[in-house]
Amino acid sequence: MKDEFDLIAKLLQKRPPVDKSVEVDVGDDAAVYRPGLGMSQVITCDTMVESVHFSEQTMAPEDIGWKGIASNVSDIVAMGGIPKHAVISLAAPEVWEEESLLRFYDGLGAGAKHFGVTILGGDTVRSMKGLVVTITLVGEVERDCSLRRSNARPGDIVFVTGPLGGSAAGLHLLLREDTSEWIVRYPSLVAFHQRPYPHIEAGRVLSTLGERVAANDVSDGLGREAREIAEASGVRLVIEPSLIPISPETVAYGAEIGVNPLQWAFDGGEDYQLVGTLPAQSWERLLHLAKEKEVSFTQIGWVEEGEVGVYCIDEGKRSLLSYKGYNHFA
Incomplete structure (x- = not known):
């Protein structure tokens, strides 16, 4: 230059x-x-x-x-x-x-x-x-329609707007020594990492719903972002891992290399989907509006009273989520 x-x-x-x-x-x-x-x-x-x-x-x-x-x-x-x-x-x-x-x-x-x-x-x-x-x-x-992390309340539904873990899987693939072979086989994972598409319409549906909605973008992993909502709202979030949407290619790549894709979903980040909560009675109306706007929402858990944090429930057993997420100074 x-x-x-x-x-x-x-x-x-x-x-x-x-x-x-x-x-x-x-x-x-x-x-x-x-x-x-x-x-x-x-x-x-x-x-x-x-x-x-x-x-x-x-x-x-x-x-x-x-x-x-x-x-x-x-x-x-x-x-x-x-x-x-x-x-x-x-x-x-x-x-x-x-x-x-x-x-x-x-x-x-x-x-x-x-x-x-x-x-x-x-x-x-x-x-x-x-x-x-x-x-x-x-x-x-x-005015007065912004989504806040502090808006979660007991009884709410916990949702996400799209598949998680794809960006972290793509990064893992791109850092391999034999990356060119894997890029051909798993092109969508590369796209998840290099060309993310945050869904403006999903946020707009939530902000114009006229309900109390909490939201956070999944930039540092689902575990960390869910924890931020729990802490800001003073509640407990309970997540069912089996309900978390994960793309077929992310699942397939994880199976091939021996990595549980839920690890990428919880700790990876840069998926740029939303995780949020809203009153359970508003869920069906949200799904109706989402269908009209061609955006998706998936229920992955609920909010309850109790010690602040994020819990996972698997086959009826609860465990406190030990999250990592991305931290520049860790």
């Missing part, structure tokens, strides 16, 4: 069209946009660091861009919101050629377009070692 500003101009060409809510676009010191009438703003920030979140072996530049947007979108979805505007901070080392950075922005732009996000600029600097990407995403949700 010879010139920072020439690179910025090329990167900006990769953006999807700017939406009508933007009053001042790139070119001034800051962007200006109008929030929707009657909406509250939702803001989140996520960072991806080379050798921590990705490597040349596990993700192409386009995948890094896509996943950077998707991980932030998932946070907005978990609040029941609509993703709107993003700013991107990119710290690039000298070994990252301009072509690779443009490919990164191709993936970023494709993800932004798919999820309806307008990129309003950001910052570009030199990194001494490794690519570092930080994305701040702003979304909107109807």
